[in-house]
Amino acid sequence: MPAPLSSAVSAALAGWIQRHEPEILAGLRRLIQFPTVSGAADAAGRQAFERHVHEAHHWLICEAGRWGLRSRSHRDWALVIEAGDVPEVIGVPLHVDVVPPGEGWRHGDPFSGTIEDGQVWGRGTQDNKGPLMAMLHAVAAIVALGRPLRRRVKLIIGHGEEVSEWEDVEYVRDLEGPPLWSIVPDSSFPLVTGEKGWLNAALRGDWDPVALGEAPVRLESLMAGDRVNIVPDRAQAALQFSASADEARQRLEAAAAKIGSDEVGRPEIAWPEPGRCEIVTHGKRAHGSSPHRGHNAALDLLRLLSGGLGASLGEELSGTLGALEAACRDHLGGVFGVKSEHPFLGATTVSLGVLQVRPGGLEALLNFRPTLGLTTAAALESVHRRIAEWPGATALGLRLEASDQPYEAFLVETSEMAECIAALEDAFRSVTGAEPAHLPMSGSTYAKVFPRAVGFGPCWSAQEPGLFHQIDERIPVASHLRNIRIYAEALARLVL
Known part of the structure; x- marks a missing residue:
């Protein structure tokens, strides 16, 4: 079972998030502003996409370093951000690419990261730049505690998830080995323990x-x-x-x-x-x-x-x-x-x-x-x-x-992830006060690439709609901060 989380640690994590709210929101807005739309049909479009990904990676490396996290780029293809230096790894697969924004947004430029009506608007706020920044800042909050980590946390960031070009994260998996468990924040809360095929x-x-x-x-x-x-x-x-x-x-x-x-x-x-x-x-x-x-x-x-x-x-x-x-x-x-x-x-x-x-x-x-x-x-x-x-x-x-690599439907072998799942359930229950149900998912995520992987957020239907791939994609500021706290408490239970 996961290590219990003391009220003092929980309060310290919540306090860090509250103190750094301006930087947290500025970071989310900045990442949204990179127009990393994958799947361009022509050479000029692909070159522009690669340039935007390179710029986003460079910014993420600087942002991670600001909070004391290490980064390494695999041929400017996949990016790894991590904390800790012990063998066992908790993986967090994420992606920086987004789908085209479409037309008719109510709040102007979908790559502005506008904050209005208490929400951050923009392509990627839910899928998957919002979760990426929430996880990065959750790890930063844990590192700020100054305690030794018994497991590493590794953010594995791909750039072709939306167009089924998953070779970059597969390369990292094969080169560095699969994590002990993987948490994939590209679905919904409370937990997703099964996905349809693709x-x-x-x-x-x-x-x-x-x-x-x-x-x-x-x-x-x-x-x-x-x-x-x-x-x-x-x-x-x-x-x-x-x-x-x-x-x-x-x-x-x-x-x-x-x-x-x-x-x-x-x-x-x-x-x-x-x-x-x-x-x-x-x-x-x-x-x-x-x-x-x-x-x-x-x-x-x-x-x-x-x-x-x-x-x-x-x-x-x-x-x-x-x-x-x-x-x-x-x-x-x-x-x-x-x-x-x-x-x-x-x-x-x-x-x-x-x-x-x-x-x-x-x-x-x-x-x-x-x-x-x-x-x-x-x-x-x-x-x-x-x-x-x-x-x-x-x-x-x-x-x-x-037309591309097919993937089969699967159910998570929960017995192989008992400690991890218990930590996620405890964190969700602690922050929201709700009981964590296990849900299915119609979409496909990097959980199909990594063994022992479970979906975890970012959207919770009780508080905000899931707007993946839709016009006016957005995340309430309160929900983004909630997510950071959930992720920080879950990871703390697994690595402290």
Whole structure:
């Protein structure tokens, strides 16, 4: 069992946090101001991202040194910040990269770290820069006690978590060895002891438009989404109508009135010149693990095109777009043949994150979260079989493949982490006064990379909403300070 924490130590940690609140908030704001958006599609964007990560690492090294912590960079790839010099290690995997901010923030620049209404606003406040700074300052509070540590604390900071490029933290794990236990503050409170799997699949098609024949309406382009793990909130298409397509135009206009919702609005249809149609649909962003919490603009556009235009687009293309919409509209995976449920982890989900269509080509990026009992290989095979049955699958050359490393669903072996879990439970109970339940998670975190890992914060639904990947991501100042205290008390129980 963890070492008991005296009231004097608890008070000292709380006092340190209270005294240093201005520096704590300034540090969080500064880290948010680095626009470390991963997943750029072009060389210039990747270079800018690498520059921002380098700058963020340099600042973190200075910030850690300010509080008496050691740092080392692994090829400017992964960053390690630690305290203590004994063999046993408590690992804290974190990431400095963030998803794109999107548009429509209520408090201006999403990389400003604005403090208004008692909250810190900005991309990364919850996922994952807020937890990173909370853990760093929690360790600083422990070091300030001046006591010897019986275990090291190691913050392992990756920079490609949001795009499934986890090689940097895997490199640190393999080079330095896995920690005794890992605490992953990238989920929710109280504790997360199980995660669904992770499977990104790319559906691609290539065809000869001439061989398919001329259709009354030509789809020139369709674009939606910027990340596979985000429900897209905007989709757009450009079409060219032939002179004989007046009836198709009328059907399109009629169908648009039935698409969308009062919350996100109806499709916007413009005719900038004779025969040319431009369409925009709007939705609501959400984390790809919870597609039901968003409104997928890409699916609305697919429904409008396939339902409103039908065979006027060409039977093969219209049939494929309609089949894709129907399969992804069923976010529990029934149409894809992967519907399954686990009593603790919940149901498998599917989300369409990115879609691009051009004359002669299609790419759709699908995010599956298989629950325990459904392997990623079985899910991929089932989806492959269903797609092969779609109208136009052969004519459009449709093919499906995993687009990155899949990860299986898992439950934490709590018996292997008894002391660690007890320390986290005690700290949560001590700071909040609430009993710590064990929760499942639909998302994927570095807990899949490290053995003996458990999710721990940063959001607690009783006090603040989880806004990972959403517009207006923010953390109440009081919650951020609460998190530092929870993390400090938990780590103190494990290392003092």
